[in-house]
Amino acid sequence: MEYTIALVRGDGIGPEIVDGAVRVLEAVGARFGHSFHFPSYLAGGCAIDATGAPLPEETVQGCLDSDSVLLGAVGGPKWDTLPANLRPEKALLGLRKALGLYTNLRPAKIYDALRGESTLRPDIAARGFDLVIVRELTGGIYYGERGRREGKYGPEAYDTEAYSVMEIERIARVAFETARKRRKNLVSIDKANVLETSRLWRETVHRIAAEYPDVECSDMLVDNAAMQLVRDPSRFDVVLTSNMFGDILSDEASQITGSIGLLPSASLGDGTRGMYEPIHGSAPDIAGQNRANPLATILSAAMLLRYSLGLSEEADCVEAAVDAVLREGCRTADLVHGGERALSCTEMTEAVLAKI
Ligand code: NAD
Numbered sequence: 505m506e507y508t509i510a511l512v513r514g515d516g517i518g519p520e521i522v523d524g525a526v527r528v529l530e531a532v533g534a535r536f537g538h539s540f541h542f543p544s545y546l547a548g549g550c551a552i553d554a555t556g557a558p559l560p561e562e563t564v565q566g567c568l569d570s571d572s573v574l575l576g577a578v579g580g581p582k583w584d585t586l587p588a589n590l591r592p593e594k595a596l597l598g599l600r601k602a603l604g605l606y607t608n609l610r611p612a613k614i615y616d617a618l619r620g621e622s623t624l625r626p627d628i629a630a631r632g633f634d635l636v637i638v639r640e641l642t643g644g645i646y647y648g649e650r651g652r653r654e655g656k657y658g659p660e661a662y663d664t665e666a667y668s669v670m671e672i673e674r675i676a677r678v679a680f681e682t683a684r685k686r687r688k689n690l691v692s693i694d695k696a697n698v699l700e701t702s703r704l705w706r707e708t709v710h711r712i713a714a715e716y717p718d719v720e721c722s723d724m725l726v727d728n729a730a731m732q733l734v735r736d737p738s739r740f741d742v743v744l745t746s747n748m749f750g751d752i753l754s755d756e757a758s759q760i761t762g763s764i765g766l767l768p769s770a771s772l773g774d775g776t777r778g779m780y781e782p783i784h785g786s787a788p789d790i791a792g793q794n795r796a797n798p799l800a801t802i803l804s805a806a807m808l809l810r811y812s813l814g815l816s817e818e819a820d821c822v823e824a825a826v827d828a829v830l831r832e833g834c835r836t837a838d839l840v841h842g843g844e845r846a847l848s849c850t851e852m853t854e855a856v857l858a859k860i
Contacts, residue, residue: 507813508541510570512563512599515549515583515592516786517796517849518576524798524853525574525805528825531860532809532818543570547599548578548592548786559595564602572812573603573779574805577786600642604773606671607678608639608750609807610783612737612757612767617830621762621839624734629760633737636686637757638679639750641771643671644701646747667701667746672708678772679744680716689741690721693729693749705746726753733757754783763838765797768804770811778812780804790837794848797836799826802856825859 511526513519526542533540545563552558558578567573579592588594599605613634614622622629648664676692683690692709694702706723713721724732726749732739733756745753758767764784771779782800790796803826810819834855837846847855 505538505813506541507538507572508543508570509808510567510573511542511544512547512567512573512575513544513550514547514576514578514786515580516577516788516791518548518578518786520576520792520794520796520849521782521798521801522574522576524849524856525801527853528802528822528856528860529805529809531857532822535821535860536815536818538815538818547575547595549580549583551595552583552586552590552592558590558592559598563595564599567599567603567779568777570777572777572808573599574801574808575599575779575781576801577782577784579786580788580791597646599779600771603771603777603779604642604775605771605779606640606642607675607770607772608637608641609682609770609772609811610637610639610750610754610757610767611635611807612637612754612761614737614761615766615827615830617827617833618762618766618839622760624737624760628734628736631736631738633740633760635737635740635743635757636682637743637745637750637754638675638682639745639754640667640671640675640747642747643667644747646751665699665701665746665748667704669704669708672705673712676709676712676744677715679742680712680719680721683719683742684716687741688719690719691724691729691740691743692721693724693726693743693745693753695726695749696723697725701746709744729753730756734760758783763797765800765836765838766803767800768807770804770807772811776812776814778808780808780812794850795837795846796849797838798849798853799830799836799856802826802853821860822856825856828859829855
């Protein structure tokens with residue numbers, strides 16, 4: 505089969521890690537008889553430098569014309585002081601909106617070989633965990649009205665959160681369907697003791713839960729969830745969250761796996777086209793040094809194979825290759841301590857390629 509995968513390398517370590525994932529996809533293509541075309545598009549800081557806009561129309565169109573999108577990361581200190589409508593992050597929010605991607609799937613599991621890397625107490629890490637955060641992606645406070653105004657105590661800023669019943673229903677259904685294919689347990693996160701959007705969230709989730717009697721569903725306040733994630737992550741299977749809560753909790757989940765450089769994500773809508781990216785940012789502190797961990801992006805490419813192209817065997821092959829290199833002790837700089845030798849981004853990619 506032939507597939508077109510739009511590459512949005514972005515800024516900082518983005519180009520290094522996307523190039524690693526492309527080599528892995530090419531190897532998978534060679535082994536399983538697929539050919540991939542990889543048109544490249546600009547977004548984020550590099551697009552601002554080249555065109556003056558964080559998300560050129562050509563990028564949106566190119567992504568719409570592709571089977572799926574693989575993204576590195578955008579942003580960096582160079583563009584931090586630009587006005588809000590010109591910031592690199594605008595590109596991400598714009599792409600998600602343009603492609604209708606309202607679901608963000610963020611799996612987080614502890615690899616047997618990396619239990620020692622987790623920041624969890626050894627006895628908690630030993631229990632293991634394998635959870636997936638289903639995060640709403642195109643609503644809530646990141647998309648609400650915001651601004652500056654004159655307040656009671658002088659100048660102030662405000663951001664607003666709004667969620668419609670429709671937005672909550674559709675993400676809840678994705679989470680329940682995800683739970684059905686896993687261990688059939690769903691925890692819905694909110695802050696219903698304070699926020700009206702959370703009260704609507706909880707009400708709506710309960711209504712949808714009635715359609716899934718085979719899935720055990722419970723609510724948890726976000727502050728408690730932040731605590732439970734480090735106290736006993738093994739209790740979670742599917743975690744359903746709003747946009748901002750999911751953003752924060754998934755970074756916490758990443759750290760207890762060992763490194764933020766390991767966690768992939770898939771952004772999905774109603775069709776098969778999705779956008780796949782590591783959950784970390786552009787890591788400007790290590791950009792251009794060939795030190796980044798490419799595994800989160802390689803695992804994002806595996807999710808792309810599975811969810812957008814329906815190539816499960818190929819996705820399993822990539823995930824097994826990552827598992828195997830970690831078992832053999834391959835480690836990038838984010839996973840080594842003291843005097844241990846770290847593999848470069850390229851060397852880690854080559855280790856994965858060798859397994860494929
Ligand atoms: P970050 O995730 O880029 O980096 C946090 C820390 O993790 C840094 O020390 C970095 O070196 C390390 N790290 C991240 N990815 C790594 C990898 N693959 N291998 C090894 N180490 C890795 O977060 P930040 O520093 O808060 O943000 C940097 C920039 O990235 C900002 O401009 C931010 O807006 C942007 N950002 C972009 C995205 C995205 O494009 N989706 C997401 C988050 C942050």
